[in-house]
Amino acid sequence: MVEFQFTEEQEMLRKAAREFAEQVVAPLVPKMEETDETPEEIIKGMGERDLLAVTIPPEYGGLGLGHVARVIVLEEVARVSVATAMMLQVFHLGIDPILVFGTEEQKKKYLPALARGERLATVAVTEATGGSEPTACQTEARLEGDHYVLNGRKVFITDVHLADVQVVFTRTGEKEFTTFILEKGMEGFRPGRYEHKVGMKGCDTGELILDNCVVPKENMLGKPGDGLKVALAGISETGREGIAGCALGLLQACLESSTKFANERILYGRPIAKLQGIQWKIAEMAVNLEAARLLTYRAAAMRDKGQRCDVEMAQAKYFVTEAAARAAKDTCDIHGGYGVMNEYAAQRYLRDAQVLIPSAGTSEIMRIVIARAALK
Amino acid sequence: MQILVLVKAVPDPERANEITLDPETGTVKREGIPLVINPLDRNAVEEALRLKEEKGGTVAALSMGPPAAEGPLREALALGVDRAVLLSDRAMAGADTLATARVLAAGARYLGDFDLILCGAESFDGGTAQVGPELAQFLGLPHASYVTSAREKGGLLEVEAKVEDGRKKLQVRLPALLTVSRELNRPRGLSFSGIVRARGKKVEVLSLADLGMDPSRAGVAGSPTIIGDISTPTTTRSGEIIKGDPEEVVDVLVKKLTEAGVV
Amino acid sequence: MTEGYRGVWVFVEQKKGEFLPVGLQLLGKGREIADRLGEKLSALVLGRDVKDKAKALIGYGADEVLVVDQPKLEDYQTDLYAHVVTELVQKERPSVFLLGATYNGRDLAPTVAGRLETGLSSDCTRLEIDEEGRLVQVVPAFRGMASILCPDRRPQMATIRPGVFRLPAPDESRTGTVREVQVDLETVENRAELVELYLQEPEGKPLEEAETVVAGGAGIGDLEGWKLIEDLAQVLGAAVGATRPPLDEGWAREDQMIGQSGKTVRPDLYIGIGISGETQHVVGIEDAKVVVAINNDPGAPIFKVADYGIVADYRKVVPVLIERFKKLKNTG
Numbered sequence: 001m002v003e004f005q006f007t008e009e010q011e012m013l014r015k016a017a018r019e020f021a022e023q024v025v026a027p028l029v030p031k032m033e034e035t036d037e038t039p040e041e042i043i044k045g046m047g048e049r050d051l052l053a054v055t056i057p058p059e060y061g062g063l064g065l066g067h068v069a070r071v072i073v074l075e076e077v078a079r080v081s082v083a084t085a086m087m088l089q090v091f092h093l094g095i096d097p098i099l100v101f102g103t104e105e106q107k108k109k110y111l112p113a114l115a116r117g118e119r120l121a122t123v124a125v126t127e128a129t130g131g132s133e134p135t136a137c138q139t140e141a142r143l144e145g146d147h148y149v150l151n152g153r154k155v156f157i158t159d160v161h162l163a164d165v166q167v168v169f170t171r172t173g174e175k176e177f178t179t180f181i182l183e184k185g186m187e188g189f190r191p192g193r194y195e196h197k198v199g200m201k202g203c204d205t206g207e208l209i210l211d212n213c214v215v216p217k218e219n220m221l222g223k224p225g226d227g228l229k230v231a232l233a234g235i236s237e238t239g240r241e242g243i244a245g246c247a248l249g250l251l252q253a254c255l256e257s258s259t260k261f262a263n264e265r266i267l268y269g270r271p272i273a274k275l276q277g278i279q280w281k282i283a284e285m286a287v288n289l290e291a292a293r294l295l296t297y298r299a300a301a302m303r304d305k306g307q308r309c310d311v312e313m314a315q316a317k318y319f320v321t322e323a324a325a326r327a328a329k330d331t332c333d334i335h336g337g338y339g340v341m342n343e344y345a346a347q348r349y350l351r352d353a354q355v356l357i358p359s360a361g362t363s364e365i366m367r368i369v370i371a372r373a374a375l376k
Numbered sequence: 377m378q379i380l381v382l383v384k385a386v387p388d389p390e391r392a393n394e395i396t397l398d399p400e401t402g403t404v405k406r407e408g409i410p411l412v413i414n415p416l417d418r419n420a421v422e423e424a425l426r427l428k429e430e431k432g433g434t435v436a437a438l439s440m441g442p443p444a445a446e447g448p449l450r451e452a453l454a455l456g457v458d459r460a461v462l463l464s465d466r467a468m469a470g471a472d473t474l475a476t477a478r479v480l481a482a483g484a485r486y487l488g489d490f491d492l493i494l495c496g497a498e499s500f501d502g503g504t505a506q507v508g509p510e511l512a513q514f515l516g517l518p519h520a521s522y523v524t525s526a527r528e529k530g531g532l533l534e535v536e537a538k539v540e541d542g543r544k545k546l547q548v549r550l551p552a553l554l555t556v557s558r559e560l561n562r563p564r565g566l567s568f569s570g571i572v573r574a575r576g577k578k579v580e581v582l583s584l585a586d587l588g589m590d591p592s593r594a595g596v597a598g599s600p601t602i603i604g605d606i607s608t609p610t611t612t613r614s615g616e617i618i619k620g621d622p623e624e625v626v627d628v629l630v631k632k633l634t635e636a637g638v639v
Numbered sequence: 640m641t642e643g644y645r646g647v648w649v650f651v652e653q654k655k656g657e658f659l660p661v662g663l664q665l666l667g668k669g670r671e672i673a674d675r676l677g678e679k680l681s682a683l684v685l686g687r688d689v690k691d692k693a694k695a696l697i698g699y700g701a702d703e704v705l706v707v708d709q710p711k712l713e714d715y716q717t718d719l720y721a722h723v724v725t726e727l728v729q730k731e732r733p734s735v736f737l738l739g740a741t742y743n744g745r746d747l748a749p750t751v752a753g754r755l756e757t758g759l760s761s762d763c764t765r766l767e768i769d770e771e772g773r774l775v776q777v778v779p780a781f782r783g784m785a786s787i788l789c790p791d792r793r794p795q796m797a798t799i800r801p802g803v804f805r806l807p808a809p810d811e812s813r814t815g816t817v818r819e820v821q822v823d824l825e826t827v828e829n830r831a832e833l834v835e836l837y838l839q840e841p842e843g844k845p846l847e848e849a850e851t852v853v854a855g856g857a858g859i860g861d862l863e864g865w866k867l868i869e870d871l872a873q874v875l876g877a878a879v880g881a882t883r884p885p886l887d888e889g890w891a892r893e894d895q896m897i898g899q900s901g902k903t904v905r906p907d908l909y910i911g912i913g914i915s916g917e918t919q920h921v922v923g924i925e926d927a928k929v930v931v932a933i934n935n936d937p938g939a940p941i942f943k944v945a946d947y948g949i950v951a952d953y954r955k956v957v958p959v960l961i962e963r964f965k966k967l968k969n970t971g
Binding site for chain 2: 742750752756789790830837946948951959963
Binding site: 008009012013015016019020022023024045048049050051053054063065 | 390450451454565566567568569570571572575
């Protein structure tokens with residue numbers, strides 16, 4: 001049988017996430033929009049309310065709530081601030097490779113502090129050569145005795161200035177790729193410039209510079225040559241799931257702000273919600289939101305059951321981000337002139353939606369993955 | 377310290393603008409608006425948990441309400457209370473503050489002896505500030521209202537409470553009831569670990585029969601007050617909307633206000 | 640249960656021997672009610688050395704002043720006051736009992752109502768007598784007004800916020816009696832004892848007496864925005880008012896709140912900014928001469944109770960207003 005209801009516990013997790021979003025994040029959104037900086041209170045709040053412990057098992061100090069819970073959290077946070085949800089989703093993404101591929105020692109060393117939010121994690125794969133072709137990676141790791149020396153530059157790395165623990169994808173041979181756990185403070189490890197995106201203002205993004213960075217051998221994740229496996233597993237499941245979760249919250253926000261505005265905006269003596277042209281847009285958003293939820297939560301539930309779900313995640317990520325972008329456009333249209341004014345959130349939704357589309361793989365890449373599975 | 381905290385389930389204040397009165401039936405229409413813990417009761421829960429952390433003991437949460445009030449009580453469990461009890465019965469419906477206080481008193485007695493009872497000074501939806509003091513009368517306890525700080529010292533509570541243009545300091549004998557103000561503390565947020573820790577804890581539901589209470593003392597039957605007419609306010613003002621860019625609207629407004637002789 | 644209960648009582652609270660205005664306001668309203676019922680209006684005064692001052696209450700409409708004058712009653716203390724009031728109500732059996740909704744009044748009223756197991760309504764904005772001679776207690780509730788009745792129990796108790804009813808002009812020629820009543824407090828346990836009272840001088844001119852009021856609501860958004868409200872008030876020589884959310888956010892002080900659970904204002908000009916216009920707030924501005932509303936939400940109910948509405952972002956309009964009034968002040 002198919003179960004289409006969240007458990008009582010999941011509903012309460014949603015409530016807790018909404019409380020965090022509305023009490024802690026919402027008041028800071030204008031400042032994030034204005035300064036494009038990440039407020040400390042947000043990162044602190046995530047730790048205090050255990051938003052970072054969701055996917056970490058109890059034996060490593062986490063809550064082991066799994067991926068459906070993770071999507072609930074991301075949806076609720078994104079409803080208020082996609083930028084914040086994006087940072088959170090990438091913190092989870094940084095934890096994931098250690099969880100899946102880490103040795104017992106690595107897990108014990110890193111996970112408890114990450115679960116408490118005392119330390120933060122991210123992954124660094126993308127380089128200037130493009131994120132969708134990881135094998136073009138130029139960051140090099142050279143074995144020198146009991147340690148590796150890393151050189152290279154990673155770009156568009158979310159949370160790069162915030163994360164203490166970073167899982168970095170490198171080349172260790174002509175066709176051999178390996179990932180390492182790097183830590184802030186290692187010699188030759190330096191977050192570089194800040195990137196300023198069109199949307200998701202306040203979500204930290206930037207480059208990571210590795211200049212003769214010395215990394216002990218025991219910081220390798222998996223074996224030499226496991227790099228692609230580690231990177232792809234993280235991105236194709238956890239990353240796409242996270243982006244879909246972010247887009248769900250954005251869709252929900254679009255629907256809420258559109259219905260509110262349409263009910264309140266009076267033209268020719270009646271609310272514009274009475275106009276069918278407006279109703280069609282609203283109906284479209286409502287249906288897409290429901291479909292988006294089904295796709296995303298099903299994929300997350302598969303993940304929780306340990307089933308392979310890379311294609312389902314690609315489907316969810318593609319559908320939800322595209323639907324969110326259309327919803328954001330419709331939201332701006334429904335708002336008329338106010339849709340392009342900074343005082344209304346509609347314009348922020350539009351800009352944030354656009355940032356979601358290339359994140360964790362463009363819509364084109366998603367369709368390639370989906371088509372490949374369909375054509376098999 | 378054995379502490380009882382009263383938790384009222386109220387419609388989410390964030391969505392207060394969706395709440396309306398039905399002029400036909402005279403009832404509050406709040407369909408679809410989720411119930412949450414009354415904001416000031418969150419301060420009461422926080423104080424109870426803080427005292428427990430400091431002095432040891434247990435915290436029980438008590439509420440009277442419809443079955444849906446279980447949700448906010450589950451939240452109280454997730455926040456860290458040890459036990460949550462909902463008094464729910466058709467015959468409790470439609471209670472005014474006095475009948476509410478009477479039923480809560482029966483619930484409190486049923487649960488045992490408490491050193492301290494805490495509740496929000498007023499509820500977000502009713503705002504009468506009556507239930508706390510009335511409950512204290514039914515239980516024969518001393519009380520203090522609108523408390524802004526509380527400290528236990530040698531079996532006495534040193535309490536500060538609000539008055540117009542200032543504060544008063546009181547010494548309250550235990551056991552006692554305090555109704556609390558927002559200034560008392562900053563309530564903790566609902567945390568995921570709290571939700572996980574509360575797994576398996578159930579909200580206990582008690583009926584009038586469980587309390588051994590006569591239905592004529594509860595609900596509408598036990599309420600001295602009734603709600604008569606409901607009306608929507610009529611407006612007598614012109615409601616003229618001034619349009620234009622900021623400079624234009626200010627021109628028009630200042631002209632009108634000058635003509636009216638109010639600036 | 641209602642038989643044998645006659646007369647209208649008003650609790651007149653005193654602080655340091657001075658009667659609070661709300662008590663006098665209630666005597667004005669109580670007079671109307673008593674006349675309507677054809678019954679006596681009594682003022683109830685508890686305090687220390689208040690006997691001599693009590694006479695003045697007759698001028699405000701009381702037929703009789705009941706005074707309980709004892710050193711222990713100098714300041715309000717729940718157990719002592721509630722004991723005295725409950726005992727007197729049981730003995731004298733008034734039909735209507737009105738109290739000012741000060742912090743002390745909001746503590747005393749439910750304590751007495753609880754002991755008597757009678758009905759009590761809070762923060763009434765209107766009081767009437769219906770055809771059956773019952774007290775109709777009107778309170779704002781969620782964009783409407785609800786009438787509350789207490790059909791079968793007596794007294795019918797209600798609290799009313801300061802400023803809701805106007806202060807009556809005292810009439811020196813009115814006659815009445817002052818009756819001192821003895822209540823034995825020796826055996827009454829004072830379980831919540833007053834240790835100290837810290838009072839501050841209220842800041843500036845009271846909001847309820849201001850000729851111009853500039854008020855802000857949730858729509859102000861942040862402290863920076865609130866500064867604009869204060870700047871506009873300053874240039875207009877106005878008092879600053881607020882709805883509940885700015886209090887919760889900590890931008891405004893509690894004594895700045897306007898509405899059912901705050902103050903009632905009667906300015907010549909009221910400017911409400913970023914205020915949606917819930918009934919609970921609007922009942923506090925009904926007597927303003929001119930109401931101006933600035934809100935970016937065209938559907939906000941405040942526009943329905945405003946003389947002039949501006950649908951705009953206040954951050955754009957208010958700075959222009961400030962500049963304009965500054966200029967006006969300099970040239971005028």
